[in-house]
Amino acid sequence: xxxxxxIEEINSVVNHSRQAFQxxxxxxxxxxxxxxxxxxxxxxxxxxxxxxxxxxxxxLPEARLRGERARTIFxxxxxxxACEKGDWLDIRIDTAIADKNPPKPDIRKTSVPLGPVVVFGxxxxxxxxxxxxxxxxxxxxxxxxxxxKAHPAHAQTSEMVAxxxxxxxxxxxxxxxxxxxxxxxxxxxxxxxVTHQYIKAVGFTGSFIGGKQLFDWANQRKEPISVFAEMxxxxxxxxxxxxxxxxxxxxxxxxxxxITLGVGQFCTNPGLIIGIKSDALNTFIHSLSDEIKKIAPxxxxxxxxxxxxxxxxxxxxxxxxxxxxxxxxxxxDENSGLPTIATVDAKTFINNPLLHQEVFGPYSxxxxxxxxxxxxxxxxxxxxxxxxxxxxxxxxxxxxxxLIDTIKNLCGRFILNGVPTGVEVCRSMMHxxxxxxxxxxxxxxxxxxxxxxxxxxxxxxxxxxxxxxDELKNExxxxxxxxxxxxxxxxxx
Amino acid sequence: xxxxxxIEEINSVVNHSRQAFQxxxxxxxxxxxxxxxxxxxxxxxxxxxxxxxxxxxxxLPEARLRGERARTIFxxxxxxxACEKGDWLDIRIDTAIADKNPPKPDIRKTSVPLGPVVVFGxxxxxxxxxxxxxxxxxxxxxxxxxxxKAHPAHAQTSEMVAxxxxxxxxxxxxxxxxxxxxxxxxxxxxxxxVTHQYIKAVGFTGSFIGGKQLFDWANQRKEPISVFAEMxxxxxxxxxxxxxxxxxxxxxxxxxxxITLGVGQFCTNPGLIIGIKSDALNTFIHSLSDEIKKIAPxxxxxxxxxxxxxxxxxxxxxxxxxxxxxxxxxxxDENSGLPTIATVDAKTFINNPLLHQEVFGPYSxxxxxxxxxxxxxxxxxxxxxxxxxxxxxxxxxxxxxxLIDTIKNLCGRFILNGVPTGVEVCRSMMHxxxxxxxxxxxxxxxxxxxxxxxxxxxxxxxxxxxxxxDELKNExxxxxxxxxxxxxxxxxx
Numbered sequence: 014x015x016x017x018x019x020i021e022e023i024n025s026v027v028n029h030s031r032q033a034f035q036x037x038x039x040x041x042x043x044x045x046x047x048x049x050x051x052x053x054x055x056x057x058x059x060x061x062x063x064x065x066x067x068x069x070x071x072x073l074p075e076a077r078l079r080g081e082r083a084r085t086i087f088x089x090x091x092x093x094x095a096c097e098k099g100d101w102l103d104i105r106i107d108t109a110i111a112d113k114n115p116p117k118p119d120i121r122k123t124s125v126p127l128g129p130v131v132v133f134g135x136x137x138x139x140x141x142x143x144x145x146x147x148x149x150x151x152x153x154x155x156x157x158x159x160x161x162k163a164h165p166a167h168a169q170t171s172e173m174v175a176x177x178x179x180x181x182x183x184x185x186x187x188x189x190x191x192x193x194x195x196x197x198x199x200x201x202x203x204x205x206x207v208t209h210q211y212i213k214a215v216g217f218t219g220s221f222i223g224g225k226q227l228f229d230w231a232n233q234r235k236e237p238i239s240v241f242a243e244m245x246x247x248x249x250x251x252x253x254x255x256x257x258x259x260x261x262x263x264x265x266x267x268x269x270x271x272i273t274l275g276v277g278q279f280c281t282n283p284g285l286i287i288g289i290k291s292d293a294l295n296t297f298i299h300s301l302s303d304e305i306k307k308i309a310p311x312x313x314x315x316x317x318x319x320x321x322x323x324x325x326x327x328x329x330x331x332x333x334x335x336x337x338x339x340x341x342x343x344x345x346d347e348n349s350g351l352p353t354i355a356t357v358d359a360k361t362f363i364n365n366p367l368l369h370q371e372v373f374g375p376y377s378x379x380x381x382x383x384x385x386x387x388x389x390x391x392x393x394x395x396x397x398x399x400x401x402x403x404x405x406x407x408x409x410x411x412x413x414x415x416l417i418d419t420i421k422n423l424c425g426r427f428i429l430n431g432v433p434t435g436v437e438v439c440r441s442m443m444h445x446x447x448x449x450x451x452x453x454x455x456x457x458x459x460x461x462x463x464x465x466x467x468x469x470x471x472x473x474x475x476x477x478x479x480x481x482x483d484e485l486k487n488e489x490x491x492x493x494x495x496x497x498x499x500x501x502x503x504x505x506x
Numbered sequence: 507x508x509x510x511x512x513i514e515e516i517n518s519v520v521n522h523s524r525q526a527f528q529x530x531x532x533x534x535x536x537x538x539x540x541x542x543x544x545x546x547x548x549x550x551x552x553x554x555x556x557x558x559x560x561x562x563x564x565x566l567p568e569a570r571l572r573g574e575r576a577r578t579i580f581x582x583x584x585x586x587x588a589c590e591k592g593d594w595l596d597i598r599i600d601t602a603i604a605d606k607n608p609p610k611p612d613i614r615k616t617s618v619p620l621g622p623v624v625v626f627g628x629x630x631x632x633x634x635x636x637x638x639x640x641x642x643x644x645x646x647x648x649x650x651x652x653x654x655k656a657h658p659a660h661a662q663t664s665e666m667v668a669x670x671x672x673x674x675x676x677x678x679x680x681x682x683x684x685x686x687x688x689x690x691x692x693x694x695x696x697x698x699x700v701t702h703q704y705i706k707a708v709g710f711t712g713s714f715i716g717g718k719q720l721f722d723w724a725n726q727r728k729e730p731i732s733v734f735a736e737m738x739x740x741x742x743x744x745x746x747x748x749x750x751x752x753x754x755x756x757x758x759x760x761x762x763x764x765i766t767l768g769v770g771q772f773c774t775n776p777g778l779i780i781g782i783k784s785d786a787l788n789t790f791i792h793s794l795s796d797e798i799k800k801i802a803p804x805x806x807x808x809x810x811x812x813x814x815x816x817x818x819x820x821x822x823x824x825x826x827x828x829x830x831x832x833x834x835x836x837x838x839d840e841n842s843g844l845p846t847i848a849t850v851d852a853k854t855f856i857n858n859p860l861l862h863q864e865v866f867g868p869y870s871x872x873x874x875x876x877x878x879x880x881x882x883x884x885x886x887x888x889x890x891x892x893x894x895x896x897x898x899x900x901x902x903x904x905x906x907x908x909l910i911d912t913i914k915n916l917c918g919r920f921i922l923n924g925v926p927t928g929v930e931v932c933r934s935m936m937h938x939x940x941x942x943x944x945x946x947x948x949x950x951x952x953x954x955x956x957x958x959x960x961x962x963x964x965x966x967x968x969x970x971x972x973x974x975x976d977e978l979k980n981e982x983x984x985x986x987x988x989x990x991x992x993x994x995x996x997x998x999x
Binding site for chain 1: 532591593596598599600608610611613614615618721722725729730732890900903911914915917918919920921922923924928930932933934935936938940941942945947948950955958961962963964965966967968969970973987989992994
């Protein structure tokens with residue numbers, strides 16, 4: 014429906030984006046925040062039309078899409094508030110000490126935006142991690158201009174959101190090209206954007222292969238740039254026996270729902286469950302199977318995602334010692350994902366890297382260990398993850414310190430007695446984890462701390478108060494928290 | 507004198523370092539801080555012997571080395587204080603909201619150490635950026651084990667400092683292998699360390715070629731890791747005419763001293779001076795020449811550095827339109843660096859990339875522009891820098907907003923009416939800048955914020971208070987600043 018951008022168009026878009034950045038970075042935090050709130054408002058004003066188009070393009074149900082739009086609006090508004098509050102600037106002020114030898118100058122540190130940022134829309138979050146999603150909101154808050162590479166699977170939704178953003182920009186009388194929208198199904202479009210000398214950072218949510226490719230291109234540039242790619246994760250869940258003894262059925266219900274939530278199309282989907290062979294585990298398996306059998310298959314995002322699901326599922330199931338434990342008892346229509354639980358012994362799992370890979374969809378692999386030592390061995394053989402989860406009693410927690418510590422070191426978010434699906438938008442959120450979960454485990458993709466991805470620190474030495482940016486001025490006109498001579502305060506210097 | 511480590515030794519060192527890391531990361535912040543203070547104490551106890559050995563190996567004068575040791579001790583102690591104060595953890599706590607739909611869980615974010623870190627000692631700071639230098643101090647504060655690749659030019663100094671560290675570790679009853687010392691003059695030693703799967707981050711201070719090579723190796727790993735390489739910088743200084751009119755002679759004296767400080771062997775050495783052709787600039791040139799002629803050459807760090815200085819200096823001087831303005835009138839002995847000022851017109855500079863490269867030593871290139879627009883053009887053609895400096899009156903500052911903004915965007919530290927040499931150790935310091943000055947402009951190599959380089963955030967969701975790390979517990983037992991529900995406080999939850 015939409016043609017891929019050609020190189021000349023991409024060059025023109027990037028040049029305009031760079032010019033607009035030069036203007037946009039001078040706007041105050043309040044003006045940036047007002048723009049973000051205006052975008053939120055325009056998304057609301059898109060009304061039912063936007064939901065309908067997104068339903069057609071993504072197969073996602075209406076309630077989910079309405080919820081996701083509300084989340085996207087909340088993100089824009091909460092990051093706008095954070096942008097104004099200025100905590101993301103990490104202000105440090107050290108005042109001069111004239112009688113030190115040599116004299117200590119006045120130094121004040123704040124953050125400045127990196128430059129034009131390319132954001133690749135994700136397939137599984139047509140609103141919250143696409144055109145006006147978390148990466149765009151963070152980049153705009155930081156003072157960067159944004160170029161969106163629309164996800165081809167929901168290009169029309171993306172176009173409509175882009176129009177809403179452009180309307181907001183116009184209403185705020187901001188430079189038109191601080192936001193640009195590029196279509197492209199081919200990898201050439203992505204490559205041309207990421208390797209363009211004026212692009213200074215990249216946000217991406219999607220597959221490992223896609224994210225790693227962008228990372229490599231970015232690092233091979235004459236001037237390497239940061240890529241914040243959120244890629245695959247199997248989000249391991251460790252079930253300890255005393256906990257299972259207490260509530261195997263409840264946990265099974267909780268996990269059947271989590272595994273199949275949104276047809277399993279969440280980056281925090283629990284794709285690995287690790288238990289210890291026992292009566293309690295058998296009860297859990299039995300109960301989980303009963304639940305899974307009852308859950309009807311539902312349409313996946315698009316045929317490409319569905320095909321990949323069935324191919325990866327088939328690859329996993331045909332590995333030796335892998336067996337299906339339960340499948341939905343309802344037949345799957347075309348492009349629907351069949352809820353599936355498979356199982357394998359720990360030794361096979363450890364020795365077969367293919368089984369460590371994500372099967373994106375309503376699928377989970379249950380690893381059966383002979384004892385707690387083998388469970389530790391599994392933990393020691395896992396790759397970096399967005400999340401890891403422990404289901405344990407207080408007693409089990411105290412008795413398995415090394416296991417808990419090992420599980421902790423796998424992930425960016427560490428859950429006790431819960432499910433990994435459901436990612437709160439708040440300051441404490443860490444959505445990012447050691448490679449290969451993301452390409453930069455030091456930054457979060459969810460929550461206002463994500464703004465920091467698109468800024469870098471700069472120190473002003475020996476500047477007159479009137480020439481400093483507002484956030485560094487003596488009188489603290491923005492009324493933000495600042496670390497002055499090693500103490501946090503809102504007081505003036 | 508010291509043999510290069512062989513692969514088997516390196517594997518053994520890394521394995522031990524990893525085991526020690528598993529222990530070390532469990533120590534409290536206070537215990538880590540006490541270790542760092544003990545190392546500072548041992549450095550002091552090395553007394554004159556250490557200074558003598560360093561003098562022999564580096565040709566640096568006694569006063570400088572005593573000062574550098576004091577700085578190194580100050581770094582260890584101030585980062586130890588910061589480690590205990592916990593600001594580097596960037597704590598965020600959001601408490602649960604049970605009646606939200608869906609319920610919002612309790613989430614608390616802190617930071618955890620990355621793992622074993624390799625630090626490459628620098629040649630120009632045998633104490634402050636070598637064995638017990640800033641990178642080592644930051645990594646130990648973060649909870650990482652450290653492997654030092656000793657700089658071959660001061661291997662004996664490095665060995666003595668390493669012994670001091672080992673004594674401190676022993677006195678603190680810490681695991682022996684949290685610190686390891688490896689010799690190696692060949693690139694194979696560095697490559698084996700950086701590409702070892704158990705190494706999780708790299709600190710480096712040195713040449714662009716060396717740093718970029720480490721960066722590439724690290725990114726080509728199966729699991730890419732962070733490299734914090736502080737590489738070359740020419741630290742441009744922009745002289746505006748009104749300011750020169752007021753004080754050309756004073757500025758010339760200030761800069762003659764800065765250019766030749768430590769025989770020009772500082773990463774913040776002002777290697778480029780950009781002025782506008784005028785009587786004021788002529789006065790400055792005349793005065794700077796007079797000063798430079800009077801400054802005697804001094805021994806450089808070692809013959810390799812001296813040879814590189816003369817080769818790069820000769821390469822620069824033989825470019826067309828480059829002329830020598832002034833040299834020291836004293837002949838240079840073997841391995842001594844001859845203070846030199848060269849000049850070139852702006853057009854030639856813009857079109858000749860070789861002239862943009864650092865000549866490490868007492869050398870500065872003065873670029874003469876026809877007007878302020880050409881000065882802006884030069885600024886627009888410069889690469890990323892550690893620092894940039896503007897010498898201007900208030901009036902000139904107000905009239906040249908675009909020029910000032912362009913100069914700002916080049917660098918990590920932005921100086922008004924001062925010199926770039928002299929890097930304060932404090933929280934507000936930003937020692938790092940856009941590529942190619944460093945490989946990661948989001949982090950500083952000087953000041954306690956440098957601890958953040960060796961840690962990553964992790965969020966605890968739904969944890970019992972007693973199982974949380976101390977810094978996240980309700981009662982705030984460490985009495986540190988935490989952002990609770992979006993507000994900074996030291997109060998308990």
